[in-house]
Amino acid sequence: MDNKGILIVVSGFSGSGKGTLMKVLLDAYDNYALSISATTRQPRAGEVEGVHYFYRSNEEFEKMIAKDELIEYARYVNNYYGTPRDYVEEQLNSGKDVILEIEIQGALKVKKKYPETLLLFVTPPDAATLERRLVGRGTETPEVIRSRMLRAAQEADGMDAYDYLIINDDIEACRDEVHRIIQSEHHRCSRNVEFMDQIKAELKANLKGEL
Amino acid sequence: MDNKGILIVVSGFSGSGKGTLMKVLLDAYDNYALSISATTRQPRAGEVEGVHYFYRSNEEFEKMIAKDELIEYARYVNNYYGTPRDYVEEQLNSGKDVILEIEIQGALKVKKKYPETLLLFVTPPDAATLERRLVGRGTETPEVIRSRMLRAAQEADGMDAYDYLIINDDIEACRDEVHRIIQSEHHRCSRNVEFMDQIKAELKANLKGEL
Numbered sequence: 001m002d003n004k005g006i007l008i009v010v011s012g013f014s015g016s017g018k019g020t021l022m023k024v025l026l027d028a029y030d031n032y033a034l035s036i037s038a039t040t041r042q043p044r045a046g047e048v049e050g051v052h053y054f055y056r057s058n059e060e061f062e063k064m065i066a067k068d069e070l071i072e073y074a075r076y077v078n079n080y081y082g083t084p085r086d087y088v089e090e091q092l093n094s095g096k097d098v099i100l101e102i103e104i105q106g107a108l109k110v111k112k113k114y115p116e117t118l119l120l121f122v123t124p125p126d127a128a129t130l131e132r133r134l135v136g137r138g139t140e141t142p143e144v145i146r147s148r149m150l151r152a153a154q155e156a157d158g159m160d161a162y163d164y165l166i167i168n169d170d171i172e173a174c175r176d177e178v179h180r181i182i183q184s185e186h187h188r189c190s191r192n193v194e195f196m197d198q199i200k201a202e203l204k205a206n207l208k209g210e211l
Numbered sequence: 212m213d214n215k216g217i218l219i220v221v222s223g224f225s226g227s228g229k230g231t232l233m234k235v236l237l238d239a240y241d242n243y244a245l246s247i248s249a250t251t252r253q254p255r256a257g258e259v260e261g262v263h264y265f266y267r268s269n270e271e272f273e274k275m276i277a278k279d280e281l282i283e284y285a286r287y288v289n290n291y292y293g294t295p296r297d298y299v300e301e302q303l304n305s306g307k308d309v310i311l312e313i314e315i316q317g318a319l320k321v322k323k324k325y326p327e328t329l330l331l332f333v334t335p336p337d338a339a340t341l342e343r344r345l346v347g348r349g350t351e352t353p354e355v356i357r358s359r360m361l362r363a364a365q366e367a368d369g370m371d372a373y374d375y376l377i378i379n380d381d382i383e384a385c386r387d388e389v390h391r392i393i394q395s396e397h398h399r400c401s402r403n404v405e406f407m408d409q410i411k412a413e414l415k416a417n418l419k420g421e422l
Contacts (some may be wrong), residue, residue: 121400123356127413136377153414159407164398167406177398184395187388189332189374195378196370202338203364 002194005033005092006185007114008099009107010166012122013136013152017168021122022101024175033091035100038064041079054084065210072102072109081106097182104158111161118185121162125169127152143156213405216244216303217396218325219310220318221377223333224363226345228379232333233312235386243393244302246311249275252290265295283313283320292317308393315369322372329396331389332373336380338363 012018026032037052040061049055056064061080064070066068083100091098100110111117124130130152158163159165164181168174189196223229237243249265251272260266267275272291275281284293294311302309311321322328335341341363345356370376375392379385400407 002374004394075271123410127410130414131417147243149414150418153411153418156407156411156414157409160404162400164395165212165400165403165406166398177395180391181395181398184375184388184392187377187392189371189373189376192376194372195376196367197252199334199338200364202365203341203360206338206342207361207364 001186002192003095004191005095005112006097006174006182006191007088007092007117008097008120008182009110009117010099010101010120011104011155011162012166012168013124013130013155014148015130015137015152016122016124017133017171018101018122020171021166021168021174021178022099024171025099025178028175029179031095031097033096033098035083035088035091035098037081037100037102038070038073039081041077041081056080071113072106074103074105074109076103076105076115083110104155104161108158108161116190118164118182119162120164120181121159122166122167122168123159125167128171152170212397213403215402216307216309216394217393217402218299218303218321218328219308219331219393220321220328221310221331222315222318222366222373223314223331223377223379224335224341224366225359226348226363227333227335228344228382229312229333231382232377232379232389233310235382236310236398239386240390242306242308244307244309246294246299246302246309248292248311248313249281249284250290250291250292252288252316266289277341282301282324283311283317285314285316285320287314287316292319308374315366315372319369319372326400329375330373330394331375331377333377333379334370336378347398356408 010022022034026034033189036050036054038061040056040058043055047053064082065073070082071085071088073080079139081102083102088098107119111119116165129203131149134140135150166174166178221233221250237245238339247261247265249267249272251267251269254266258264275293276284280296281293282299284291292313294313299309318330322330335344342360345351345359350400377385377389
């Protein structure tokens with residue numbers, strides 16, 4: 001099979017558990033690299049520069065846009081979020097599957113630019129579970145929870161544009177499911193053009209003059 | 212997740228081992244049903260009516276065509292081969308994944324008629340392995356082997372139209388790979404419209420009047 005990494009976009013409702021899911025996936029399997037986004041939003045408690053995000057000023061971010069150093073970027077709640085290109089391409093070329101954890105707006109931009117991108121949408125099994133998880137965090141005000149539920153209802157309309165639906169009920173089962181889905185994608189014909197060209201050439205060489 | 216079976220077409224070069232692969236897949240997992248084709252060709256030694264094929268006369272076969280009782284049919288080496296519709300639809304509705312083992316001409320017709328069909332192409336790792344397997348069977352004349360290699364070279368041009376490439380090197384590893392690929396496909400957004408509609412409706416009901 002061809003040895004190219006797959007660019008993967010993971011999105012999902014706030015409260016879907018996609019952050020934890022990505023963490024356990026990367027802990028369990030060594031063939032993934034998580035892309036680190038750049039953002040203009042303030043770090044939350046415990047977040048570290050270069051680990052969770054690259055924190056940039058508005059001016060710095062707009063310079064990156066102008067130099068085409070981002071494969072996608074979007075504004076969300078008055079802040080910029082974007083994906084620096086260099087790191088992603090480096091990892092893909094080395095055969096790693098690179099995961100971007102971005103929201104739907106950015107996901108669709110990446111898919112348009114790189115049609116071979118794999119889009120995964122993480123969702124809890126139902127809306128009640130989503131609300132329970134947001135409340136359970138204990139870090140958000142009721143207004144923020146309400147606004148996230150409102151946003152989820154809007155984002156749900158975009159689910160259809162994704163390739164796979166990841167129903168996050170049991171985190172470990174879900175982690176292994178995501179792994180199987182991504183590894184299965186490596187067998188897509190469209191991702192194995194080199195292998196196919198090779199066997200076509202061999203078959204034709206074998207029968208030279210008869211075709 | 213939605214509980215509909217997936218219609219799967221498996222094709223591959225003669226000598227790719229696809230027949231054995233399907234046999235071990237059905238032996239190992241109980242969520243698959245193999246479609247039985249109708250054909251006008253003569254039974255080979257050991258083949259049984261209703262197990263390997265439904266053997267039909269030319270007149271009978273053409274009556275099935277006229278009554279639209281086949282989801283696809285094709286002529287190959289002067290014989291008809293086709294897939295009776297009833298059995299396939301029955302199995303899909305019961306949640307089974309139904310496998311059609313047909314050649315490329317029929318595969319493309321099925322995909323056109325049922326775009327949600329999953330097309331798998333089985334290939335040995337290289338052309339030399341293919342020829343070795345055909346010779347190793349010991350049941351074919353050199354002329355037949357040559358004609359199968361010629362046909363393989365022609366069929367190879369159609370590989371790109373398939374969804375997944377199944378490289379049959381180790382039969383058991385390959386069997387499990389096929390199982391993972393098919394089961395991953397059950398997570399496709401396009402195959403889970405009911406689930407998505409459900410969670411969208413829940414999220415909207417929850418926020419009635421705010422959207």
